[in-house]
Amino acid sequence: MALEQAVRIVDEDASGIDRAFRDDVLKGLSQVQKAVPARWFYDARGSRLFEDITRTPEYYPTRAETEILRAAGVEFLSRVGAGRAVVEFGSGSSAKTPLLLEAIAPAAYVPIDISGDFLRESAESLAQAFPDLATFPIEADFTKPVTLPAAVAGMPRLGFFPGSTIGNLVPRTAVDLLRQMRDTLGNDGSGQACAQLLIGMDRIKDPDILIAAYDDKGGVTAAFNRNLLTRINNELGGDLPVDKFVHRAVWNDDIARIEMHLEAVEPLQFSICEQSFFMAKGETIHTENSHKYDRRSAAALLLAGGWTPITRWTDGDERFMVILAEASPLRTAP
Structure with missing residues (x-):
């Protein structure tokens, strides 16, 4: 088998936290429109969930x-x-x-x-x-x-x-x-x-087809989206109430993209890396764009x-x- 050992290029602090992940999360959740870059979806579970998404009937x-x-x-x-x-x-x-x-x-x-x-x-x-x-x-x-x-x-x-x-x-x-x-x-x-x-x-295609691809009836994409919160809790010592967020997928026609958000279903207060955050009911964390x-x-x-x-x-x-x-x-x- 001609497989070399994986080379690892990750910047971690003394406690093993990925500095880039921590910085992106803390900065993103401090913005008026809270956001976390989509690349952080992909821990081991997130990667497997995405593979499951690719097998849903809606995801073409x-x-x-x-x-x-x-x-x-x-x-x-x-x-x-x-x-x-x-x-x-x-x-x-x-x-x-x-x-x-x-x-x-x-x-x-x-x-x-x-x-x-x-x-x-x-x-x-x-x-x-x-x-x-x-x-x-x-x-x-x-x-x-x-x-x-x-x-x-x-x-x-x-x-x-x-x-x-x-x-x-x-x-x-x-x-x-x-x-x-x-x-x-x-x-x-x-x-x-x-x-x-x-x-x-x-x-670019019919928005109904696009929205369905990012909000499948089986809820796999919703689980994938919420897994980002679980990862933040696990790796950054967060206490986000994962069950208090719902998955949203919307089509933004002006800039030809699907947007994925996590919407707070009630007022929330939580902390990450000892930094506190507040979200009003209906406020969202913007987690992904998918431009067409x-x-x-x-x-x-x-x-x-x-x-x-x-x-x-x-x-x-x-x-x-x-x-x-x-x-x-x-x-x-x-």
């Missing part, structure tokens, strides 16, 4: 993207070529990542994820499925600079960012992340093979982030798109 993105990955395998190989190092931003799922790895015969696989337990589980599963593929898991926040393993130096790189995770970020932050990915992937050092990025983006794109807005976002779209694929119902882009040459003029 995973099925649509999987359809694309199954259908476009031959095209991926012709466009990407064999022998690249695949760098996945977010641990690979059991459904989608193998389809890409099978299609393009990579030289190495580098999954990067903020949830160490889920990262190790998924990396071990993929290593068993691809025993000859060198795998180098990295436990880190991929929105920050990440140094790739020395073993992939000199290899052309393909970034893989499925699942429309880019939609969780407001445009300014999304552009920053795309630029960060460009810097992380770089090129192979020869000047002959530019870095590429294969990215999933969800398309059309062809032009997707291209504009990628170009702003330093990537030139090359090819775009959609599923049969045109609900979702996967775009292959290439690192754009740095320019100082039109």
Whole structure:
């Protein structure tokens, strides 16, 4: 099994608390519109709950993207070529990542994820499925600079960012992340093979379909949303009354995004890291955005982030798109 031990890049204080998690939570809950970045959903339980979400009848993105990955395998190989190092931003799922790895015969696989337990589980599963593929898991926040393993130096790189995770970020932050990915992937050092990025983006569609996808009848998304509060209690010594919050999903048409919130059902007072907070009845914690794109807005976002779209694929119902882009040459003029 060609699986290296996971490299861990997490900034913890003396008590083992993730400083970035603590700072984001305390800062976010001190704002007028309380908010916590969506990346903190993904502890081990949150990651498993998200996998459960992808199997709900209402959540179409995973099925649509999987359809694309199954259908476009031959095209991926012709466009990407064999022998690249695949760098996945977010641990690979059991459904989608193998389809890409099978299609393009990579030289190495580098999954990067903020949830160490889920990262190790998924990396071990993929290593068993691809025993000859060198795998180098990295436990880190991929929105920050990440140094790739020395073993992939000199290899052309393909970034893989499925699942429309880019939609969780407001445009300014999304552009920053795309630029960060460009810097992380770089090129192979020869000047002959530019870095590429294969990215999933969800398309704008009927709001009723969108809302249902983020508020399934079985309550899995609601459990996923509230698990963030449980994580805060467990890891930051909080005492949030989890059962006093309800899950809300709303469509914001002005900026083409689904918003997820946790709404207080009564006046609440709680503490986190010995800092006190108050919420009025009906006040919310904004926990996630999921921006939706059309062809032009997707291209504009990628170009702003330093990537030139090359090819775009959609599923049969045109609900979702996967775009292959290439690192754009740095320019100082039109």
